[in-house]
Amino acid sequence: MDTKFPKVKTTIPGPKAQELLKFKEKYVPNGVSVNAPTFIEKGQGALIEDVDGNTFLDFAGGIGVLNIGYSHPEVLEAVKLQADKFFHSSFNVILYESYIRLAEKMAQITPGNFDKKTLFLNSGAEAVENAIKIARKYTKKTDIICFEGAFHGRTLLGMSLTSKIKPYKFGFGPFASGIHRIPYPYCYRCPYGLEKDSCDLRCAERLDEIFLSVVEPENVAALILEPIQGEGGFIVPPDEFMTRIKEICVKNNILFIVDEIQTGFCRTGKLFATDYLGIEPDIITTAKSLAAGLPLSAVTARAEIIDSSPVGGIGGTYSGNPIACTSALKVIEIMQRDNFAQKSQNIGYICTERFKTMQEKYKLIGNVRGRGAMVAIELVKDRVTKEPAKEETAALIKKACSRGLILLSAGLLGNVVRVLVPLVITEEQLNAGLDIIEDIIKEIDGSAV
Ligand SMILES: Cc1ncc(COP(=O)(O)O)c(C=O)c1O
Structure with a gap:
């Protein structure tokens, strides 16, 4: 690439992208969302070049x-x-070494000091589906507890566990049965109207409560949660919340499944977000950054749990593709060797400092939160009412794209801008991106706090 910084030469979409978009409109379903209306030609590090040379x-x-x-x-x-x-x-037909080497690696790097085994699959949703299947088989119980704001995928079970109705669930029912949802500690908008430091972990208490009036623990196979909600808006629960939930699960013989699909592979400043907590999930789902873009996901579980599924009961034609497993082995080797966890913490520090400084200047930013490089800002029209600034969020993302910065939104209310930048970004590039965000926020709401 001839530049290391954003350089936009055309309107977005440019002429070539506009031509291609006509085919997209004619042949690709409208339901497939598009964030940046252009077509990538190549990518390098944290940079993308599109078909028009932008x-x-x-x-x-x-x-x-x-x-x-x-x-x-x-x-x-x-x-x-x-x-x-x-x-x-197909690993089911003839074995290959990369699958077993990667399974060994996953046993070593995931939290939990016990014998583990790993099943490989293709997508995050497929990992979640299999985690639930495995939990049900092992416990001989049926029901599952999940959380408000959760995202676990778009398949029937994934969608049933996912929280946000529109666009993920509306009209796509009926959903899988035996699923119970409790509030997640979204402390900026506490579901119980309490304050973080004095709430006494009210959200965790809800888990005990539902055993009285919603479902008996004798019927609950597992609880599944994201250690930090991704699609839900980068919501970081108090550490003690996770510990308390795990304790309640143990007390009631409920398996504790942690979905690290978005938080994994150094995104939060450690290899896994659960590493901050010193707790041991029974089952962990991973995907996304595991194989650097090749479709690969994993279910890593206590050996005795995952071994309860019968031969042929889990797996799939493409599951654990050899090219994807090879890629994942290299990704993990590089992340450990080059200390990506530290890179993530540095990025997180810079983003958080810059966003907090912006928050002091612009009232549009209601909340800055995150862990490691998993950082987000929540935009509000009014800091007192916390009315979500959904249109402003969409405008920020659109304007950023036209200036050479690809951004993503998140959150049940569609008013969160999340940073999922490649961890190889340089400090200069990171600051260039943050400058674009600041310029636009200033334009949208330049008024001083
Ligand atoms: C936490 C979490 N779980 C599951 C999924 C589903 O993954 P996939 O889109 O690969 O099916 C996602 C995707 O964003 C996710 O963030």
Whole structure:
């Protein structure tokens, strides 16, 4: 690429992208959403070049998939070598070494000091589906507890566990049965109207309460939660909340499933967000940045739990594709060798400081939150009423794109801007992206606090 910074030469979409968009409109379903209305030609590090020669900084990372960055040379080399040998055999038909080496690696790097085994699949939703299947089989129980604001995918079970109605669920029912939802500690908008430091973990108490009036724990196989909600708006629960929930699960023989699909692979400043808590999930789901963009997801669980599924009961034709497993092994090697956790913490520090300084200047920013490089701002029309600034959020994302910065929204209320930037971004690039955000926020709401 001839520049290391955003450089937009055309209107977005440019002429070539406009031509291609006509085909998209004619042949691709409207239900497939599009964030930046242009077409990528190539990616490198944290940069994208589109078909019209415009250069963008990517703060979305393919929805948290590119923590290692676009086209990492060592990943490319490993993938090319594997592609030369074979693309696919199906692990169910004939075995290959990368699958077992990656399973070994996952056992070593995921939280939990016990024997673990890993099943590989293709997407995040598929990992979640299998985690639930495995939990039900092992416990011989049926029901599942999940959270308001959660996102676990778009398949029937994933969608049933997902919280946001529009666009994810509206009209797509009926949903899977036996699913019970409780509030997540969204402290900026506490579901109980309490304050974080004096609430006595009211949200965790709700779990005990539902055993009295909603479902008996004898019927609950598992509880599934994101250690930090991603799609829900980068909501970071108090550490003690997670610990308390885990305790209640243990007391009631309920498996504790942690969905690290968005938080995993150094996004939060550690390899996994659960690493901050010192708690051991029974089952962990991962995907996204695991294989640098090749479709791969994983269910890592206590060996005795995952071994309760019968031969042939779990798996799939493409599950654990050899090129994807090879890519993942290289990703993990690089992340550990080059200390991506530290990179994530540095990015998080810079973003948080800059956003907090912006918050002091512009009343549009109601809340700055996150952990490591998983940072977000929540935009409000009024800091007292906290009325969500949904239109302003959409305008910020659109304007940013026209200036060479790809951004993503999040949140039940559609008023959160989240940073999922590749962790290989340089400090200069990061600040260039943050400058674009600040300029636009100033334009949308330049009034001093
Ligand atoms: C926490 C979490 N779980 C599950 C999923 C579903 O993953 P996929 O889109 O690969 O099915 C996502 C996707 O954003 C996610 O963030």
